[in-house]
Amino acid sequence: MKSYKKIAIIFTALGAIAATGCKKILDQEPKSNITPNVLASQGGVVGGLAGVYSDLRNLWGTEGFMYYTNLGVDETLAGGGASSSGSNFATYKNYTNNISEVYNPLYGVFAIAYQDINTLNGVLEFGPAAFADERIRTAYLAQAKFLRAFYYYHLVQTFGDVPLHTTFINTATRSDSRAPIADVYAQIIKDLTEASTELQTKPGENASPFGGHAATKASALYLLSKTYLSRGWSKAAQTDDFSNSLATAQKLINERATYGKGLYQNYADAYNPANDATNMESLFAIERSTDPKYGDFVPGNSGGKANGWAYFFRPNYPTVTANYPTNSGASVMTRDIPNGRPFFRVRPNYDYVNNVAFSDKTNDFRYWNTFQTTWIANTANVTTPRGALTVGVDTAIWMPPYDPGVTKRAAFKGVVFLPPSVAATASGVNANASTNTFFPAVKKFDDPNRPAVNDPSSRPAVLFRFSEVYLIAAEAAFKMGDLNTAAEMINVLRTRAAYRPNNMPANAVANMQVTPGQITIDFILDERTRELYGESLRWWDLARTQSLIRRVKQYNAEAGPNIQEHMILRPIPQTQIQLVTQGPPFPQNPGF
Template sequence: MKSYKKIAILLTALGTLSVSSCKKLLEQSPKANITPQFFTTSGGVLGGITGVYSDLRNLWGTEGFLYYCQFGVDENIVAGGSSTGGNAFATYNNYVRNYTDVYNALYGLFSIAYQDINTLNGVLQYGPTAFTDVPTRTAYLAQAKFLRAFYYYHLVETFGAVPLHTTFITEPTLSDSRAPIADVYALIIKDLTEASTELQSRPGETIASTGAVSPFSGHAATKATALYLLSKVYLTRGWSSAAQPNDFQNALTTAQSLINNRANYGFPNGNIGLYANYADAYNPANDANNTEDLFAVEHSTDPKYGDYSASPSSGKVNGWAWFFRPNYPTVNASYPSSANGSPVMTRDLTNGRPFFRCRPNFEYVDNIAFADKTNDFRYWNTFQTTWIANNTGVTTPRGTLTVGTDTAIWMPPYDPGATKRAAFKGVIFMRPSLATAAQGTNANPFTTSFFPSIKKFDDPNRPNVNDASQRPNVLFRFSEVYLIAAEAAFKMGDNATAAAMINVLRTRAAARPAGAPAAPSNAVTNMQITPAQVTIDFILDERSRELYGESLRWWDLVRTQSLVRRVKLYNTEAANNVQDFEVLRPIPQTEIDLVTIGPKFPQNPGF
């Protein structure tokens, strides 16, 4: 489903949907090509929902979306390949005026969300007449309720007060206004509460009344998806100015209900549950029926329905396997000298395409979040620290590299010592503070181009070296439900429950994948925390360990009112620039300019 640039009046984007192609094209004409009658057919309802699912590929997994989910936080700093806009997001240095990339990122979420919300409003308003069978009608419309809530949740947590539209717009308008945050949350919770009972329990399940198989298979929303998001919405609202007295209790109750009833949900070939080993949650072999996957944006090599194109650099692509990659093919045999220009590595499928947009903030990642690398194996499951030689005939000052055997690049999170550094035939990179302290042979500091890479999102099965990943972008993971419950319990003053929830994940984190060094005999015991250790900072550090790089961090810091404090504490690139008002993103100016009748549409404070 191809999405075209939208030229539309603020928030009233009307798509042109055909059942055969599901294409959306916004017209400058003041009349809509989608009429209410379109949604009175089962094909129109299915086409509308399918088109919305396709549009998610315009957001999660793309470079622009990476910028405002992952940049300007405590975990990450900018890499050498980032654009002007990426650098602006990462450093908060004049970032609303580095227009092109920032505009594209923010405009993408704002405009796509409201275009799709209008489609979903049409489905919900006119779709009931498309079905005579009540269970079928319920199953279809529940998808629209979930997706509308999903979009409004991300809008309100990104931009604050936003317009609230619940009916299908057929006539363009030049006026609009923001709704109170409380009203937006009320709609989100209503939609998710209903969806959590009306959605399918498992993707593609049979609708009992008709015997028909639901068309919403694969990674489409289920009851568990809605329960996850409902618990997180309660949690987020509880921190906000619209908080209600029972929000944290509702967040905890909903999360625990999902945990306790997990056997009722899942893919057809497996119930929801934690893998015994953290690494298995990210194993490509488990993508089709991942027991920890509650919701994902699907990709495939199908050019028509999967939006696949060979070796793309933009568009509806999953770049998670690219963006965190260092520029490993440019490390030469005599590094840091340029005397020998032979690269120790060449680009290949296994090691991926080095887009190098984002790199770990290793003074935080190494020293704080992943400080325990002995009992907790999540650091080693998250980051690639060795590159095995794949380029023939390469000789460094310390010896000739044997392809397939020798390590060409090594990035240990510690100083291996002078003797090992001098004997190691490949090239070593270390955290800058360690490299400075070592001051010896083969002790190179990380740079904006050379740094450990996230390996959780690797896709060794993509067709070509420069192809984007065809793996799903997993947005909701079951492991996060424990962290939502822990945060809610902490906010209620119930640190015993918070610690118990966190310890489930920490127990699992001590496990080792096959072939890894054995864990210490007391690793599980050492991983347990006490209620006294639970703080919001500990929870945020635990979220880093469990969910590093998963397009959640900016929202996590904003929700917990920790963004400015933790950026100033840990991120030297952004510490001097970040300001209190930047806990919201600016409304795209183009959207503001489209309101020409009635009160001027307000920008967020500070911008």
């Protein structure tokens, strides 16, 4: 946004590209302002792109952004450790007040996005003069097109009409205006259409200067397909949006071998840390490392650019006592690296997760691949009323999504937590109800290689997954009335979801297949939860499909009473509105 941007770049933070992707080592002179001369140099272009990649770490993986994308929806509730801002996002209570909080995630999205968009505009405007080699020049500019489209896509999905700037600004002004979403979508599609043919096919291929997790043709095709899908749902819809979305998704699926992408046989392998470097289901990710300079890594950090995905979804397991529900007795578990840092910021919404989305836990193995439900004893000399716990052998905490029965609960030496609705009708001992502090943990983002228990994760934060391409295709086909194709796309994922290395039910795959008649938008949204739970997509999924208000009221007892129709968009941060002091006032979204 022109009114507040300090046109700056941090050349020393070469982040994702310089540390792991860019093959040329450049000596940079740190500068406080970007000028056309800087951006017309190779160092300026590389520094500009690297700075934008580094800035993505301010969003995905951070606590504030996690609240903004994962709370106030159907599948999650705020954990007991959530901040007041997080609770506001989770319940929409005092939600209007969030627009004036300087450190609110909404402010960060605006501030970071438009700072980086301006840098990318400068790269695209002046960068062509920096490279004599056409192939190298095209590769760099294609990265800028993709990243500009990436930011504008998330801005228009979040706020609706937003400022649209495609030229470099090096003189601050105090005026700005919001462009119609039709214009923003048109620019996104233009950038992605070009990027989908100009980006590298695979990272580092054919001497490309970009390795690691930088954008590729597959990244652009994914986002192009999703952009057509999103515009098709919007007031700017074009008649061919859904068919274009489906065709683009199918192109990516059919040509997956060309891009080195595909589905693992085992859903769990898509999240295995051992596969991070070459994960064939990752289409775009934010690079992380334990390097304090290029990876922005700070030991023990939980703020700033720290990637907290490994601990935001974890319960406060070290405070479960041997004599729970009383506070007496020793803790049955000690905080350690395998079980993670217990931040308990987000918890599953049992009414939806347990009873609706993951209602089939026999044929569909994704519940068990998503959630940790057992904690093996790691603390010596702990005895509960039911017996002594042997370290490394006995289960100290068990959180089954069902009632195992009074006999098993009474014989279980550790502490049992049941879903609240199940605990309400369970009899006998060890029938404790899960709380906003004690709940099953999301294990997909675990980082067992952290140097210390309180360190943030250095795993790449995957934003685009190949499995989601099938869900995008299914949604587009559904909107076209092509239920056969929609079912076909979903059944690819459901076939894979039945797989497990051991003890796979004989009829699991057959039982997982769905028919065209079963396909509804709610079924697709439930399938998205099963496939992508907790992956910072849910608020946008519900808003895009015009399902946010309805499903929050239906499933989220904490947020349902407070959510209102105008909350289908996020409020423009008040700081941004106040900075426009010349020309027409900058308008707030209706209702805020």
